[in-house]
Amino acid sequence: MKKIFILFFLASFLFINNLAFANEVSIEDDNEYELEAPKALKLNEWGATNQWHLDVVNNIVDFSFNQYEAITVAVLDTGVSRVSDLSCVNFVNEYDATNGVSGIGSGVDKNGHGTKAALLIAACNDGPYGKGIASGINIMPVKVLSDRGIGLWSWVRDGIYWAVDNGADVINMSLGSYCGRTWYQGCRISWLDDAIEYAASRNVALIAASGNFGSNYVMYAANHPEVIAVGALKDSPGGKLDNLQITSYSNRGEALDFVAPGQVETLLGSASGTSFSSPQVAAAYAVFKNDNPGISLNTIKEGLVCTVVDLGSKGWDPTYGHGLIQINATAKILNQGLLQKPFFADNKLDFSFENKNMHIHWPFLDDCNG
Numbered sequence: 001m002k003k004i005f006i007l008f009f010l011a012s013f014l015f016i017n018n019l020a021f022a023n024e025v026s027i028e029d030d031n032e033y034e035l036e037a038p039k040a041l042k043l044n045e046w047g048a049t050n051q052w053h054l055d056v057v058n059n060i061v062d063f064s065f066n067q068y069e070a071i072t073v074a075v076l077d078t079g080v081s082r083v084s085d086l087s088c089v090n091f092v093n094e095y096d097a098t099n100g101v102s103g104i105g106s107g108v109d110k111n112g113h114g115t116k117a118a119l120l121i122a123a124c125n126d127g128p129y130g131k132g133i134a135s136g137i138n139i140m141p142v143k144v145l146s147d148r149g150i151g152l153w154s155w156v157r158d159g160i161y162w163a164v165d166n167g168a169d170v171i172n173m174s175l176g177s178y179c180g181r182t183w184y185q186g187c188r189i190s191w192l193d194d195a196i197e198y199a200a201s202r203n204v205a206l207i208a209a210s211g212n213f214g215s216n217y218v219m220y221a222a223n224h225p226e227v228i229a230v231g232a233l234k235d236s237p238g239g240k241l242d243n244l245q246i247t248s249y250s251n252r253g254e255a256l257d258f259v260a261p262g263q264v265e266t267l268l269g270s271a272s273g274t275s276f277s278s279p280q281v282a283a284a285y286a287v288f289k290n291d292n293p294g295i296s297l298n299t300i301k302e303g304l305v306c307t308v309v310d311l312g313s314k315g316w317d318p319t320y321g322h323g324l325i326q327i328n329a330t331a332k333i334l335n336q337g338l339l340q341k342p343f344f345a346d347n348k349l350d351f352s353f354e355n356k357n358m359h360i361h362w363p364f365l366d367d368c369n370g
Contacts, residue, residue: 056233056244056261056324071290072138073121073170073282074163076156077114078149079107080141085267086115088124088136093166096143097155102162107141111149112268113275114141117174119266120279121286130265133283133327134290140168145175153177153192156221160195164204169289171199172282173208173227174275176219182254183223192221200226205289205297207282209274211251216318218255222278228301229255230281231321232262232274233311244311246319250274256321258304259311284327291335303330303339 072092082091094107109115118139123132144159145151156175163171179187199206210231211219222229231250246252247262251274260277264270288300307330308323316322333339 070136070138071169071286072140072167073134073172073286074140074142074159074168075114075118075121075279076142076144076159076163076171076173077109077117077175078111078145078147079109079114079143080118080139081109081115083115083119083267085119085123086139089118089122090138092138092140093162094141095159095162095166097158097162098143098146098151100158107143109141109143110147111145113149113174114143114145116264116266116268116271116276117172117279119268120264120276121172121283123266133280134286137283137286137290140166151175153189157192157195160192160199160206164199164202168204170205170207170282170285172279173206173221174273174278176208176211176222178211178213178215178217178219178251180215180217182217183220183225187217187220187223189220193224196221196224196226200297203294203297205282205285205300207278207285209278210253210256212249212273212275213251214249215251216253218251218253223253223255225255228257228281228285229321230274230278231256231259231319232272232277233259233324235261235263244309244324246312247272250277252318254318256318257301258308258321258323258325260325281325284325284330287327287331288334291331295334299339300330300334303334306330306333306339 070090079096080086080091091104091107093102094104095102096106099106118141119132121132121134122137122139123130123135125131125135140163142159142163144155156173160171181187196206206221206224206227208222208227208229209219210222210229211217212232213219217223218229221227231252232247233244233250234247246259250259250262258281260280262274262277263272264276284304285300288303289295304325305322307326309326310320310323312320312323
């Protein structure tokens with residue numbers, strides 16, 4: 001009998017009647033697994049004006065794409081449906097890994113989780129719930145979970161290969177399994193690792209949610225070294241960046257890379273979880289790859305690290321990773337080619353004299369130079 005897994009479906013089950021779902025399961029390499037999601041629960045509506053996450057991630061520039069030139073983000077999830085706020089989006093190379101079929105409509109979402117992720121990435125500018133970070137980007141719906149949120153890891157593997165072979169530039173995976181140890185300690189599946197490494201070798205970015213168990217271990221597959229693991233921040237009192245804190249449910253650990261807002265609102269309603277932090281980082285990668293054709297994944301990550309809002313302990317820490325992403329600042333660094341050059345913090349020269357020698361100081365940001 002196949003082992004049952006908790007899929008990190010994580011759509012809004014926290015904060016409702018104090019419910020939490022945190023079963024610990026184990027991974028034994030090379031076995032087939034079933035993924036199961038807790039029943040999706042919807043948060044109370046906040047109202048369409050709460051788009052705090054766009055300000056917090058420094059998305060102050062219109063990154064909308066020309067439909068016929070945009071690159072592609074694959075959403076590996078319950079599918080993606082063509083809701084009104086995605087009317088500006090091209091759906092490309094749809095695939096249903098649960099049934100092994102492709103074509104228009106094969107990746108339809110009858111659950112909502114995957115569509116919410118896609119809305120955060122690509123929602124149209126004129127939508128009533130705010131634009132996506134990479135508004136108008138091509139979306140590749142890849143259904144790796146059933147309508148009830150049940151799936152197999154082999155479906156996820158097949159979805160990754162499909163996405164890479166059919167032109168995805170970025171893959172978002174708001175799913176995973178928790179096993180209470182690190183990737184290096186054995187929280188891994190070798191044949192799924194092969195798919196992840198296949199994507200990375202072709203410069204396809206993989207972004208995944210860290211998990212909603214409040215654990216000190218990032219879930220698989222976000223814990224893989226080639227995957228960007230994203231944790232969740234809760235709403236900031238007064239909208240101040242220095243008030244931002246990690247949510248109680250967001251998984252921490254040595255594999256955590258970045259954090260982004262975890263309480264969001266879309267056409268399909270409000271939701272909470274690292275499931276909705278991950279798509280924001282995936283959208284950021286789409287912006288950077290679109291602006292800089294051929295840019296390496298490592299360069300993008302370095303640019304993000306260079307410009308983060310450093311929360312928690314100075315530098316990287318297991319609670320916030322490198323920190324909160326800042327999209328516009330990173331875009332400027334990458335687009336102007338400043339990452340591998342001295343990136344000066346300001347244009348003010350400081351002169352000093354010592355033993356008849358004049359010293360000129362022009363401060364620059366060391367983090368931007370590797």
